[in-house]
Amino acid sequence: MTVDTHSPSIFDVALPTIACQDAPNPDEAHRLIGQALAQAPIALGPYGPEVLAYDLVRTVLRDARFAMPKGVALQVQGMTNGPVWDRVTKTIVSLDGAEHQRLRRLVSKAFTPARVARLHGLIVEIITELVDPVTDVGSCDIVADIARPYPIPIICALLGAPREDWPLFSSWASDISKAFGVDVATDAPAIVRAWDALDAYVEDMIADRRRSLSDDLISDLIRAEADGGRLTHDELVSLAAILLNAGTDTTRNQLAAAVQALCEHPDQWALLAEHPELAPTAVEELMRYSPAIFTTLRVAVEDVELAGIRIPAGAFVIANTAAANRDPAVYDEPDRLDITRQGPPPMLTFGGGVHYCLGSHLARLELAEALRVLTHAMTNPRRTGPAPWKPILGLTGPTTLPIEFDATPGGYRRILASQRISG
Numbered sequence: 001m002t003v004d005t006h007s008p009s010i011f012d013v014a015l016p017t018i019a020c021q022d023a024p025n026p027d028e029a030h031r032l033i034g035q036a037l038a039q040a041p042i043a044l045g046p047y048g049p050e051v052l053a054y055d056l057v058r059t060v061l062r063d064a065r066f067a068m069p070k071g072v073a074l075q076v077q078g079m080t081n082g083p084v085w086d087r088v089t090k091t092i093v094s095l096d097g098a099e100h101q102r103l104r105r106l107v108s109k110a111f112t113p114a115r116v117a118r119l120h121g122l123i124v125e126i127i128t129e130l131v132d133p134v135t136d137v138g139s140c141d142i143v144a145d146i147a148r149p150y151p152i153p154i155i156c157a158l159l160g161a162p163r164e165d166w167p168l169f170s171s172w173a174s175d176i177s178k179a180f181g182v183d184v185a186t187d188a189p190a191i192v193r194a195w196d197a198l199d200a201y202v203e204d205m206i207a208d209r210r211r212s213l214s215d216d217l218i219s220d221l222i223r224a225e226a227d228g229g230r231l232t233h234d235e236l237v238s239l240a241a242i243l244l245n246a247g248t249d250t251t252r253n254q255l256a257a258a259v260q261a262l263c264e265h266p267d268q269w270a271l272l273a274e275h276p277e278l279a280p281t282a283v284e285e286l287m288r289y290s291p292a293i294f295t296t297l298r299v300a301v302e303d304v305e306l307a308g309i310r311i312p313a314g315a316f317v318i319a320n321t322a323a324a325n326r327d328p329a330v331y332d333e334p335d336r337l338d339i340t341r342q343g344p345p346p347m348l349t350f351g352g353g354v355h356y357c358l359g360s361h362l363a364r365l366e367l368a369e370a371l372r373v374l375t376h377a378m379t380n381p382r383r384t385g386p387a388p389w390k391p392i393l394g395l396t397g398p399t400t401l402p403i404e405f406d407a408t409p410g411g412y413r414r415i416l417a418s419q420r421i422s423g
Contacts (some may be wrong), residue, residue: 005362007310010042010049010190018320020048021182021393026290029392030335033253033323041307046393049311050295050318050324054345056306057324059316061352067096068297068355069316073297073394076316077184083192084179090234091242094357100354106224106231107239109359115220116361119144119154123366127373131412135377139384143400146374147256151420155247160205160216173248177243181394195241202240206233217243231343246359251366253292253390253397258283258367259374260401261290263339263381269404272339275377279368282339286367287325288347289337292397294322296351321348338378378405379411 005385016039036043041053046334051057060066069075071089079085087093092103130150134140152170153163162171173195178187205218213219221231222241231239262269272282295318305312325347326334350357357363365372385402408415 002076005393007305007308009310009312009316013309015042015044016040018045018052018285020294021391022311023392025389026341026392026396029294030322030326034326034380035310035322035334037323039326041093042309045318046359047297047315047318050320050323052320052323052327054305054330054348056354057319057321057348059297059306059349060298060319061321061355063304063353064174065300065302066189066317067301068094068100069297069299070094072180074184074252075180076297077182079184079397082188083190087192087238087241088129090181090238092239093242095371096354102229103231103235103239103302104354104358109220109224109418111361113256113361115416116365119157119362120365120369123154125372126374128149128412128416131373131377133417135405136191136411137230139402139404141400141402142259143252143256143398146370147397148402150255150370151248153191154362154366155244158217158247159202159244160209160218161201162215163276165201168197168201169244173244176245177249180245182391186291187332189387198241198244199237202237206236227397239406243359247362249395250292251363253395254287254363256401257290257292257397258286258371259403260383260387260398261286261337263283263303263383263401263403264373266381268337268339269381272371273379276372276376278339279372280364281341283364283367284344284373285337285339286340287349288331288344289325291322291347291349292395293349294392294396295320319348321351322393330388367392371410377408377415381405 018032018036020029020032023032037052037306041056043050043052051060053309069120071080072094073084074085076087085404092100093108127150136421140146147388149170152166156169158167172194173414175190176198179182179191181187213222218240222238224231272278298317298319300311300313300315300317302313307422328334330345352361381403384404387398387401389398390396
């Protein structure tokens with residue numbers, strides 16, 4: 001594709017500014033994003049140009065002329081070396097080209113829809129176990145009591161880690177996720193400690209599985225083979241860390257964000273409770289409306305023209321997927337939550353192109369089953385206190401979400417038992 005060399009550079013044009021990083025809540029962040037999008041399809045944010053319009057964001061995510069920066073978001077924070085840099089740059093999310101394609105082919109074999117579907121019973125049992133005791137009380141903190149502990153048993157089951165080690169994995173996941181946040185320099189000591197501990201644990205797991213393969217993800221990754229190549233030992237260790245991060249903190253935050261949105265739209269909560277078959281479409285709509293990830297970073301590997309503006313090779317570009325997900329040129333009434341929305345374009349929260357989320361099948365299943373159970377078990381939910389969010393840039397979501405609902409004496413399992421009897 002030819003680029004007009006006379007097109008103005010992204011750094012030479014007057015762009016609207018966007019500064020949602022200090023927004024006190026997601027509603028204000030979306031307001032600021034929408035305000036910028038109404039002025040232009042590209043804006044200037046705190047870390048550089050941000051692409052806002054749906055079609056342009058989709059292009060940045062899918063066009064090979066935009067690559068994942070080495071070190072992901074570390075470079076824009078001024079970090080280009082050190083122990084966190086060394087670890088992040090070896091992960092699959094930090095790679096492009098043939099090396100990335102090779103790893104992705106191998107790893108994708110362990111995340112097929114059929115492989116994920118085998119976890120359905122476990123997922124339902126885990127969310128039921130978490131919800132059962134709080135329904136007897138009629139109140140809980142969705143973040144602390146439900147969202148935070150929910151994904152860890154699932155990832156541990158995938159990896160083959162025993163129940164007694166779930167708290168270790170939960171702690172490691174919380175700290176390792178900071179390597180992909182916006183204050184890595186401050187968090188570096190905690191990140192390195194957690195990553196070292198996880199690496200040592202996974203080293204032992206790999207050694208054990210090589211002696212006797214089992215029915216878990218580590219064994220699947222050892223078995224995985226494509227074009228005559230296998231994962232190296234270091235790649236196995238690195239992938240375990242990135243899968244732990246991708247499979248825990250993202251799900252935790254997205255579930256809490258989705259529940260908050262539903263609490264603030266009681267008609268949608270009641271609709272999902274009455275029609276649990278809507279859960280898969282509800283997940284898509286909630287990830288569009290209230291995502292846990294607002295932006296992702298790319299770098300132009302050659303000059304690229306977007307909307308008549310030239311992005312020079314080497315320039316960082318932020319793909320603002322939250323803006324794209326509410327682009328009024330693409331979505332009818334984009335600021336309205338509607339879990340029955342018909343035929344919308346795909347939301348872009350899972351990314352796109354060669355870096356599309358490998359765990360999307362698992363995340364969708366986890367979120368759908370959690371929302372089915374929560375809306376079924378908790379009638380008339382209402383928030384009882386503040387629900388402050390983490391910084392909007394990076395992985396975000398409510399830090400606490402206290403709610404009350406109509407109590408069910410005997411807990412959620414009693415509801416299920418009574419329905420089985422009556423049925």
